[in-house]
Amino acid sequence: MFVRRACLRRAFATVTNRSLRPAHENTHPTPIPLPAGAAATPSPQRRYASVVAAPVAASASEPHEEAKQRKVSRPWRPTKPDIYEDPDPLLIANHVKRTLEAGKFDEAAKFTRQASLRSKVVVSWNHLIDYHIRQDRVHASLKLFNEMKKRNQMPNAQTYTIIFRGLAASSHTELAVSEASKIYFNMLGSNYIEPNTIHMNAVLQVCSNAGDLETLFRISETANETARAANCWTYNILLHALRRRASRKLPERAGPEFAAIPIEQDVEQVIKTAKRIWETVILEWRAGNILVDEPLVCEMGRILLLGDYFEALTVESLLEQTMMIPSVGRAAMPVADIPGGSKSTNLHNIPYAQPGNNSLSLILEALERSRRTSRTKHYWGHFIHHHKVVPDADNWRQLFKALHRGCDSAGVISWLRAMPAEFVGLRTFRLPMNTCMRNNLNRLAFGHATEVLNIMVERLRDADAPTLRTYLIVAQANKRHFFLDAKGDREAALKAYGKQLYKAIDAVWKHYMLLARRCEDQRTGSALKMDVIALARQMISVCDRLVTDNMIPARMANKTIGRRRNSLTRVVVNHFENMREEYPKFRQGFDKQDEDQYEKKEEEDWYPEKNDRGYKDSAQGSERSRDEQGREAAKRR
Known part of the structure; x- marks a missing residue:
């Protein structure tokens, strides 16, 4: 293939001129001056395909605004200060602080040691000591403190404050008391920095956390009327x-x-x-x-x-x-x-x-x-x-504790209604319900407990199982006024007492069903499921009392109470069978006699009368023997 020499010469001339041209010169060629009156006519030239010339022509024709848009804007970042030309302690301290926040302690320590040769960088050393002592590294922070003094970087008042406050929060209490007291008494004997009230209080806090009263009062004796007031x-x-x-x-x-x-x-x-x-x-x-x-x-x-x-x-x-x-x-x-x-x-x-x-x-x-x-x-x-x-959660808790001590079951109702919604939780109603239980000798205690239950249903999405169980216990315990009003007519007293127990069972049943559905998918030993099973056992106890003492008609006992009791019994039996399968040692060695004694003791703790589960009036007392009570309890189960 033959190449024309003129074409080859022109191509090399274009590359050479554009590569050797100074950067500050205009890319357009200087126009040749023409004679006056002569028109500038474009000379016909041949365009040659060139790989190098095409991008340059595109760059020359690109607008200035588009070139600015192509520049990527980067966020400003602080640069590392030059410790040799401008050893500014403030810039050095800020750089050390940023480095420590990034978790690069070795880099920050190396930079601080180098900067210590040029200027006083006490604040940077304070950042290093604070970094170690916040992570409970007492020995490492004290090592830096001693190294700081060896490098002629004398600690200031803030340095001692950082050390003392860090020792106060340390988990090594004995070491903290020893080091803090030693540094503090060295400060008292030194004329460089006199300890002030902040230092003294920080060391006292170290001794208080450790429980060292001897060192505490020894340091408190160093107080004066000037710097350490x-x-x-x-x-x-x-x-x-x-x-x-x-x-x-x-x-x-x-x-x-x-x-x-x-x-x-x-x-x-x-x-x-x-x-x-x-x-x-x-x-x-x-x-x-x-x-x-x-x-x-x-x-x-x-x-x-x-x-x-x-x-x-x-x-x-x-x-x-x-x-x-x-x-x-x-x-x-x-x-x-x-x-x-x-x-x-x-x-x-x-x-x-x-x-x-x-x-x-x-x-x-x-x-x-x-x-x-x-x-x-x-x-x-x-x-x-x-x-x-403005009362907080602890104030409301202390208020209900005081009302519980005073057996003020009527007062808790008004306070529960006035309690803000942000403080109302599942555990909120347990203490008020226990207050009604404590006031069981009052004939209105069950009515107050029912009102507490209604408030709980209004203010909570789901009822609390322990509160429901206590409500049933209140219904069982609040019975003295029935026998006093009957004046010896046991049948009338039991019927009135039975209406109260049936009302309690009927009020709790729907909440029990909702809680039982909630805990179906939970494991056997979960807290909610254990509370629901305890509630079911208490409901079985109330049902047994209604049926055994003939407090309600036989038709109602067989149709309503009997069906509910059978359903509750199946749930409780299945639960304990699952517990034995998952936990082989569950209730191992817990025989029937121990269970009877446990139930009897629990009953005596809840009922002040101790009259054999309330089957007889408290005035008559219990005449049955323990063997007879055990046989009847086994028959009921």
């Missing part, structure tokens, strides 16, 4: 440590024998120590040196609740002294008449603590412990209307 948080930590110490050794005092249990010697010593600390708090408060806030008042109040009945009585005076909350039956105590007040001090200018949810729970618990539950409504209204306190 004690504040309300200091006394709060001291009282909290005492309360934790007493609570670990305190038995349960919420039972009915609360006033009869003697106070242990260590608890009594803790209360005496707390009272001495409180005297100092009141003196400093009246002198205007500290502020008394709600957490401090509540710490002292809960220590008083650890004591006996008379200590619980003083909680009302405590709130009156610090929050000006008037007691029931008399007006608020004047500020100048508070015991121990100083006449030379202007007490009217002292700011009092602001009541809140914590103090409301405190006074409700104090009323429940001291059994003065009739004052509940007064304090609740005073907190809500006068101090504008």
Whole structure:
């Protein structure tokens, strides 16, 4: 194939000119000047196909706006600071913080060590120490602390605060107390940084979490009137440590024998120590040196609740002294008449603590412990209307506990209706229903329990199985007034009692069916299924009582109660058979005699009369022997 030399020369000339042309020159050739009056006529030229020339021509004709649109916009990212040309400590600290947030500790530590050669980067070292101590690495953080000082990066006040607060949250309590106290006393002996109130409170918190009262009071003695002046948080930590110490050794005092249990010697010593600390708090408060806030008042109040009945009585005076909350039956105590007040001090200018949810729970618990539950409504209204306190879930729980202690089954109904919807749950109605059970000697207790059941159905989608079971127990226990009104006519008393039991069974049956459908697909040992089976067994007990004592007509007993009892029995038997299949050791060694004794003990715990399941009037007593009771119980099953 022959190639024309002119074509080849022109092609090489085009490539050479465009590749060697400077970048700043215009891509268009310089036009040749023409004589005046001459017209510029395009010369006929031949176009040659060229691989190189085509893209260049397209790029030259592309508009400037389209070229801008093709550029990809990238987000701005902070660059790594240059520690040699511009060693700015702020930029270095920010870079170290971002690196640690990304989880690159080794890179951040290496960069901080290099930056330490050029400038003071104490904040960067603080970030490294805080990173380790937040992850409960005490030894690693203290190693960085010592390395920091060896590299001539002297720690500041924030460094010690980070270490002390991290040790307070550490799970290694003994190591934390040892290291915190050693660093703190080294600070006291050093002239570089004097520990302040924040440092002292942080070390006190370390000792409080560890329960080391000896070191706690040794550090509290280092307080002065200048840099380490004690504040309300200091006394709060001291009282909290005492309360934790007493609570670990305190038995349960919420039972009915609360006033009869003697106070242990260590608890009594803790209360005496707390009272001495409180005297100092009141003196400093009246002198205007500290502020008394709600957490401090509540710490002292809960220590008083650890004591006996008379200590619980003083909680009302405590709130009156610090929050000006008037007691029931008399007006608020004047500020100048508070015991121990100083006449030379202007007490009217002292700011009092602001009541809140914590103090409301405190006074409700104090009323429940001291059994003065009739004052509940007064304090609740005073907190809500006068101090504008919005009750939380714990306040409502303490309120129902106080009503339960006072057997106020009528009061729980109005409080349940006033309870906000966000606090209503399945467990909400258990304590009110138990209150009706506690008030079983009242002839209106079953009516109150029925009202609680109706409120639960209105406010919940599904009923609570334990609450339904307690409702049946209330129906069985609330029977004394039937026998008293009958005046010896046992038949009339049993018929009236039977109507109440039948009404309870009829009210519970539809809810039981809904719960049974819900737990069909659940495993045998699930919590819901166990609650439903316990409810079914209680329903069987009520049905047996109706049939055995002839409380209802025979036709109703065979048609309605009999069918329901048979259905419930099949469900219970199938459940226990499945339990034995899944758990071979289920009820192993639990014979019939043990089961009879367990049922008898459970019955005696629920019914104060203890009159053989209520078959006879409590005035007549039980005349049957234990063997006869066992045979009848086996026949009923």
